[in-house]
Amino acid sequence: MSSEKLLEIKNLHTSFRIRDDYYAAVDNVSLSVKKNEVLAIVGESGSGKSALAFSIMRLHNRAKTEGEILFKDENVIDMTATRLNDVRGKDMAMIFQDPLTALNPLMTVGEQIGEALFLHDRKLSKKVLNDRVIDLLNQVGIPRPNYVVDQYPHELSGGMRQRVMIAIAIANDPELLIADEPTTALDVTIQAQILDLIRELKAKMDAGIILITHDLGVVAEMADRVAVMYAGEIVEIADVQTLFEQPKHPYTRSLLNSVPNSTDTSKQDKLHVIQGIVPSLANLPRTGCRFKDRIPWIDDSMHEDNPELHEIEPGHFVRCSCYQHFHFPEEEVEQK
């Protein structure tokens, strides 16, 4: 039902200028996010996840963005700067990968959270503002908020800084929250705490969340649906259970295969990691299956010339027909 859709992206292209030409880092991406849903976007470094997130927030200054990014039926791409400033940080907000670069080193924690609140409600009195800041610090589990409020980012641990950034992101109860690798910079214990916090906030806020990560463990724990990106394109999209139990695209299968599975040791014996990396933007193949070069043992004729996303089950989309013929090299050996 379209009214349920908080965000609907249609045929989005985000291109960067390299030398004399534009190259699409996000290439014809369509997806949607509903209220109270976590959509995970996974893919290895360079696949276009951050470019997609930054496009939704319109944070790319010099990129060329084409297509539609409908946030509650309003196209973000067409918004004026004033409208964008209204929406950004209020209706949609982002948690960045690295809090140290996202936070202002010259402002205290309290000033930064206060600013996020004040920008969208200039009538707030100092007293109310202070109370709200303390309340937010409590919500994100920061101990001794009355003390931390006057500290600067460099005085806090990485986990605490990430909590401050989350406090800023949720300050105005956004309806859409984009978390770009929110735990990458943190150690494992703190990672788990931050994920618990995001989960708690999701339940409380009724927001839609886009969670960008390359960590499939995080996906399994947090996501309702998953979009797998490779070289700027979505190659597979499905609900989380389907994606883990019936992955189809060779890239998805390769990603899943690269994670040791402690409950299924039979799979571990066959662990195969597909070699190579996502090609750089200017060197991406622009026709045919972009994953073709990384699975050379699959015959060229198995790929489509212009790979489309096929809906193979309701809500489960896979790009290129090569998935029907794909096997890992080890499996071939076994069949012989």
Ligand SMILES: Nc1ncnc2c1ncn2[C@@H]1O[C@H](COP(=O)(O)OP(=O)(O)OP(=O)(O)O)[C@@H](O)[C@H]1O
């Ligand atoms: N401002 C830019 N100018 C030129 N190329 C860019 C720019 N930003 C990103 N790219 C290129 O676009 C492609 C996608 O990058 P992006 O950062 O979106 O990938 P990612 O999947 O988020 O990777 P990571 O997990 O490392 O953040 C890469 O080839 C990258 O080099």
